[in-house]
Amino acid sequence: MLKAVVGEPNVSTAAVVLEQHGHDESMHRCSPPDAVVWPQSVEQVSRLAALCYDHRIPIIPFGTGTGLEGGVNAIRGGICFNLTHMDRILDLNVDDFSVTVEPGVTRKALNSYLRDTGLWFPVDPGADASLCGMAATGASGTNAVRYGTMVENVVNLEVVLANGQILHTSGQGRRFRKSSAGYNLTGLFVGSEGTLGLITTATLRLHGIPEATVGAVCAFPSIQTAVDCTVQIIQSGVPVARIEFLDEVMIDACNKYSGLTNAVAPTLFLEFHGSQQGLEEQLRRTEEITQQNGSSHFVWSEELEEQNRLWAARHNAWYATLALRPGCKGYSTDVCVPISRLPEIMVQAKEDMKTSGLTGTIVGHVGDGNFHCILVFNSEDADESRRVEEFVKQLGRNALAMRGTCTGEHGIGLGKRQLLKEEIGPVGMETMRQIKSVLDPKNLMNPGKVL
Structure with missing residues (x-):
């Protein structure tokens, strides 16, 4: 058949x-x-x-x-x-800042296609993921603090429902910037992880390529001071495009894997977008804040090659961490908390990792309160695997206790279903089940995930 x-x-x-x-x-x-x-x-x-x-x-x-x-x-x-054979870029509207893509189109392929238009799609989870897959998982990444996540950048979806019906979540062919017409069906399917339907096209919001960009690096005496600095930069209103944290273990791994020469200390990678005059003010204010928090060395560069080298190292953090224990398996977990609680939870995560005897790094999109612990372990060692699972659950529960979420961008999948129950409570879970039962009454769409 x-x-x-x-x-x-x-x-x-x-x-x-x-x-x-x-x-x-x-x-x-x-x-x-x-x-x-x-x-x-x-x-x-x-x-x-x-x-x-x-x-x-x-x-x-x-x-x-x-x-x-x-x-x-x-x-x-x-x-x-x-769905990778469905790889066409459809209906580019430069004047409307939108484009429609099929599931086989990745973010790098789209931005290569857009190169001469003056536009780009900024949501960047690191991996060259499928854009429709990114919508399905509610992905975000390093640029989210400035440009938002997939939730803010998906305008419309074409979805095949469980029974084969085709749904256009905002109406067929529509690409408006905002709407208050009825339930937000697009938002319902963004982050649904394939449990409600198959996304076959996504209409995305595009952004203008900034006139100029500057990258910067600064090291700190502790996790606390680095994350305190992040909070103060955001609170000061500096429109930073990216602000990424790497702990000293991660920096050391990146130095070795990507050939960097950064000081082995808790570090922020930053990027600023805007006009030349605006960037000067952003850099001046940010450097002042970093110095107030104990950073003795704020280095910035307008050179595109140097910026690309920096962010390539950040995106290779997963492989750099795996290289700490060759032959072992990796597991990356993420949580997101109100930014004011970020210093507390990251310091606690570092202590818990040490207490558990685990090898791992901490890296994160700290500008929006989201960070990752990348753990490297021997999957054949039952005790070590158990300690990884316990650490992940405890980290999730620490985030919930601080009014945060058990996942900022990875999704629930198989591993965080219990944490989801604890996060949204019985009424929330029952509401989700009711939605699932209406759209997928036979429980055929990616069963066993999320719920």
């Missing part, structure tokens, strides 16, 4: 292909699907979904496989929909 819809070359049950599609970058063990299909159009996705619905077969969407919470693991078998 699947081959009748997409053709024989676009269906596979080969063991190596199933294994490839049964896991993401998380610590969760591989759970392969029963088959993988590569649809070429929304019409094919719709027909395939209707077939699965009629035969009660689970559906698991797959983009680039760069998720971090087991979102693509086929824990109940079923059909994996690999």
Whole structure:
């Protein structure tokens, strides 16, 4: 039946292909699907979904496989929909600052396409992820403090529902900047992790490329002073585009992996966007704040090559951390708290990591209160794996106790379902279940995730 819809070359049950599609970058063990299909159009996705619905077969969407919470693991078998063959950039509207893309388009491919338009898409989770996958997971990244997350940058979605119906969340072809028309269906599907439908196009908000950019680095005597500085920069109203924290272990790993020569100390990477005159004022004010917090060395550069080198090292933080224990597995968890509580929770996380005897780094988008602990462990060591799981749960609960969230951008997937219950409570969970039961009454859309 699947081959009748997409053709024989676009269906596979080969063991190596199933294994490839049964896991993401998380610590969760591989759970392969029963088959993988590569649809070429929304019409094919719709027909395939209707077939699965009629035969009660689970559906698991797959983009680039760069998720971090087991979102693509086929824990109940079923059909994996690999959407990467749908890779067209549609309906670019330069004057309206919008573009519509299919699931196979990644953020780097889009920005390369936009290069001569004066526009760009700034949401940057690090990995070259699928833009529709980024919408499905509610991704954000280093630029979120200035430009927002996927929640703020998705205008409209085309979604294939469990029964094969095609929904346009803001109305077909619409690309307005704002609306108060009815329920926010677009917001409902952003971050739904494939549990409510398959996103087959996303209409995105674009931004003007800044006239000038400056990158800066400054080291601090402690985590506390670095994060206190971050809070003060945000509170002062400096429109910083990126402000990233790396602890001393992370800086040392980045120095070795990416060939940097930064001081091995808690460090902020910053980037400023704007006019030349505006940047001078931003730099002056930021340097004053860093000095007040004990930073003795504030280094900035307008050279694009130097800035790219800096941010490439930041984006390679995952691989730099893995290199601390070659042959071991990595696990990255994230939480987000009110920015005023950030110093407290990061210092506590550092202490808990040491007490647990775990190897790991701390890195984060601290401008919006979001940070990651990247842990490296021997997955064959049951005791060490248990300590990793306990640390992750405790970190999540610490965030909840500070009025934060158990995940700022990775999503719930398999690993944080209990923390979600603790976060939103029984009424919130029941409301989510009711929404799920209406849109997916047979529980076929990425079952076992989120709820």
